[in-house]
Each structure stands twice: as C-alpha cells, then as structure tokens.
Amino acid sequence: MTASENVAVTVNGPFEEGVKILEALLTRLPTSLAATVSPPDGRFAELRVSRLIEGAALDAYVRRMAKLGTRAQISEAIGAAKELIEACNRATCELLQVSYSDSDFPKLGKTVRKRLAELERGSGTATRAIDQLFAGMATIELALATLRNEVGTGHGRSALPKGLRPRHGQLAIDTADTHARYLVSTLSDLNLI
Structure with missing residues (x-):
C-alpha cells in the first residue's frame, strides 16, 4: 500500500493530492545529495523540563x-x-x-487538539488561524503515522525499507520536536504544567 492509498482511506480532499505531489517530487531528488541532519541532542528540552512524560521514557526515545x-x-x-x-x-x-x-492514534490526537482548542477559546486567545494550525497538526500526525507504518519500526519487517535517507528521519524528528514543544508551551500558557 502506498502512502497516498493509506491516506486516502482516512482523509478526503486536497491532502491526498498533496501526498501524491510530494511523492512525485521525492522521486526526482538526487540520491547522492548529502543530507544535513542534526542530532537530537538538545532537542526536546521543553518536554524534558515540563516532565509531561517521564525522563527515562524520553531518554529512550x-x-x-x-x-x-x-x-x-x-x-x-x-x-x-x-x-x-x-x-x-x-x-x-x-x-x-x-x-x-488506547488504540487509535488519529483519535488520540483529535482528543488532545479538541480539548486544547476548548481551553484556548476559554482563555480568549483562539483565532481562526489557531484553529487552522490545529487542523495542520492533525495532517502532520497522520502523515507521520503513515510514514511510520510504511518505513518505521514496529511491524516485524522481514527486510529494511528501501530508499530511506537521513532527511526522512530528520523530518520525523523535527515533527516530533515541534509537536512536543507546542503541546508543552500551550499547557504552560494555560498554567496546567
């Protein structure tokens, strides 16, 4: 199953077309380009300080x-x-x-976004743009879950996925860092952590 087929099952509209365009562009990139990646050292600092998740669990990730x-x-x-x-x-x-x-990653994200949006509205800071960012987070979470399902760990693969480049891993790390930072800063702004 391709990324676009997997996404088409769960998302309708322009997202599917966007995935197809990105897939086409990725196939055109030269594989000889050296990817510049930064190690996760120093990443997730806000998450670590917040203690939203246990330090040992964060260290393992x-x-x-x-x-x-x-x-x-x-x-x-x-x-x-x-x-x-x-x-x-x-x-x-x-x-x-x-x-x-417990078992539905997209629903879990939706639950978090919905509750945070309710709390944001209560604080008087919600705008249409913030609502759009929350919708964007849903798209990003789904895309990362699709990427993980296709090329990440966790499905007992008999062979390693082909075509993986450091930039793909770096994009996943950047996504997780941005997501964690946004959650922690939102919870902090709302005086919940």
Missing part, C-alpha cells in the same frame, strides 16, 4: 533518534518520533483528565 546513518537507524528514528508524539498526546490526556482511545 531520544536514543532511538540519535543516529541516522543506516536504513535501520532511520527506520528506528521514524518509529521513535511517532511513538513520542503518541506518548505526549497520552500524557496530555492524562494531565487534562480526558478519556482517550
């Missing part, structure tokens, strides 16, 4: 994202990035005392 030199390491980093977002979303639900679906 960061270790899995620390190297992007081989296909196995890139696959591991992608899996860890998706799992870290899931851990942050679960911890946020627990902090907010909101029940959530």
Whole structure:
C-alpha cells in the first residue's frame, strides 16, 4: 500500500493530492545529495523540563533518534518520533483528565487538539488561524503515522525499507520536536504544567 492509498482511506480532499505531489517530487531528488541532519541532542528540552512524560521514557526515545546513518537507524528514528508524539498526546490526556482511545492514534490526537482548542477559546486567545494550525497538526500526525507504518519500526519487517535517507528521519524528528514543544508551551500558557 502506498502512502497516498493509506491516506486516502482516512482523509478526503486536497491532502491526498498533496501526498501524491510530494511523492512525485521525492522521486526526482538526487540520491547522492548529502543530507544535513542534526542530532537530537538538545532537542526536546521543553518536554524534558515540563516532565509531561517521564525522563527515562524520553531518554529512550531520544536514543532511538540519535543516529541516522543506516536504513535501520532511520527506520528506528521514524518509529521513535511517532511513538513520542503518541506518548505526549497520552500524557496530555492524562494531565487534562480526558478519556482517550488506547488504540487509535488519529483519535488520540483529535482528543488532545479538541480539548486544547476548548481551553484556548476559554482563555480568549483562539483565532481562526489557531484553529487552522490545529487542523495542520492533525495532517502532520497522520502523515507521520503513515510514514511510520510504511518505513518505521514496529511491524516485524522481514527486510529494511528501501530508499530511506537521513532527511526522512530528520523530518520525523523535527515533527516530533515541534509537536512536543507546542503541546508543552500551550499547557504552560494555560498554567496546567
């Protein structure tokens, strides 16, 4: 199943077309370009300070994202990035005392975004642009979950995925870092952590 087929099952509209365009562009990139990647050292600082998730759990995710030199390491980093977002979303639900679906990653994210949007509106800071950013977070979470399902760890693969480059792992790490930073800063602004 391709990324666009997987997305088409769960998302309708222009997102599917965007995935197709991105896939086409990725196939045109030269594979010989050296990717500039930054290690996750120093990443997730806000998350660590917030203690939203346990420090030992964060350390385990960061270790899995620390190297992007081989296909196995890139696959591991992608899996860890998706799992870290899931851990942050679960911890946020627990902090907010909101029940959530244990087995449905998109519903978990939606639960977090919905509750945070309600709290933002109550604080008087919600705008249409913030609502659009929340919708964008849903798209990003779904795309990362799709990437993890196709090339990340966690599905007992008999072979490593082909075509993985450090930039793919770095994008997953950047996504997880941005997501965690946004959750922590929102919870902090609302005086919840």
